[in-house]
Amino acid sequence: MIRFLQNLDRRWIFLAMGLAVAVPILLQLRFPESVGSKARDTFAAIESLPEGSKVLLSFDYDPASEGELQPMANAFVHHAASRGHKLYFMALWPLGSQKVKETVDAILKPHHPSYVEGRDYVLLGFKAGNEGVIKVATTSLPQAYPTVDGGSQFGEVPMLAGISNLSAMDLVVSVSAGYPGTKEWVQYFVSAFPGERLVSGTTGVQAVNFYPYYPKQIVGMLSAIKGAAEYEVLVNEKYPGGDGKPIPLLLEGQRRMGPQLTAHLLMIVLILLGNLVYFVTRGSDARGGRR
């Protein structure tokens, strides 16, 4: 057995991981989620705003991180729209603007048909310049976005009338996969307007970098697919779809927790087996050396 494990072809490990991910997906396994304080704070940040508040959503990610971040992006949009907030979409990543359009098409248009572009939501689009865009927008939003996505002038969009800079926003939501993202929003937005509120949805690998900012600079935080699943539970509980059932796209986070569980368990088994092989062979090597 030890010899088999010692010479284990990596393709068996790949097969095991493939099955660990595929089986729960095919069987549509879902497990109950216990909701943590960060997801509750995130929910409260959007829920506590009065109807019609201005919420800026910055989609700072691309398809590589879609698996983790798209479920929370969907839930943010559905939650904010269900509360009747005005939605301002922007992107610091080039492919972020595509993600905005996909989310609007998947969530806003079919499930919130009363939302009209220009009146209830606006796509500001992608702007090159990384944190420079935030810096300019904190002093002058029209200067950062002289035109919005689709070519309209800033002043022609009804819901942008009277907005001079980012301090007009009641909440900023950053869905972030790296640089530029949540950290830059903290540095250039929250630092410029210390009273302003920022919520972050982030990937697991960079979540630990944002813990120092929570809960003062970042008032709510969702990390990885677990955070998305917890937030979905809260949103689905209060704002189900038209038929009283959760919107299928708002179950994605919870659905992805199934493969995550089996993949994590496999990882633990592999680490234990690897160490078993290591200690057994080290013991026999030591005995062989003494002889």
Next chain:
Amino acid sequence: MKRSIPILIASLSGMVLVLAFFSPRTESWSEAVVDWFNVLAAIAFILGAGSLLKVQLVKISSRSPGWAYAAITLAAFLFTLLVGLFKVGTVPSDKFPTHVWTGDYEAPQATFGWIYLYVMSPLTATMFAMLAFYVASAAFRAFRAKNLAAILLLSAAFLVLLGRTAAAGFLTGWFPEPLEALKLDNLVDTMLVYVGTPGSRAIVIGIALGVAATSLRVLLGLERPYLGGGGGNG
């Protein structure tokens, strides 16, 4: 002169941005600098594309190992550039239905949008998803409890791996109220808040001090990595 002018521009731009952060009167100056940055970044895109073309063409013409990949890169680059620039397949906008070029090149009906949706998006997602397989292989071959530090690292890894899934509920969800703090998800939170966050804070503060020191050297022209050659005092 060839070095002095870039150093002067870099120092002035940096100083303006620092000043603008502290004085509201100079905020508009920083906006001008950021505008210039955007203009230069646009030119850098052209330079980058030129460099990509040059490198790939050299590889192809010299038939160096992997030249076929260079040919694929080049073909994909040129095809995407052209269909984007000429808005191939776009549907005219509602405002100007007779003008084809008024269409959105990112829309799924446009060839550029189609490439994003059905080539770029699945490819990048696949690359990221493949990490799971390599991490699994590494878990089996590399994560060894060789010493105390490795044991601590592995223990933390086990806690997070279990605590961030439904396993936490199955294994420790039934713990009574007095043992609430020992539930796996609470243990993970405790570890992140009381161990991870202070460590992260220390690193962030250290990095910030380093960045401040390096930035000061750049502003004073002592460090000039933007001129190439690795910077330094030379």
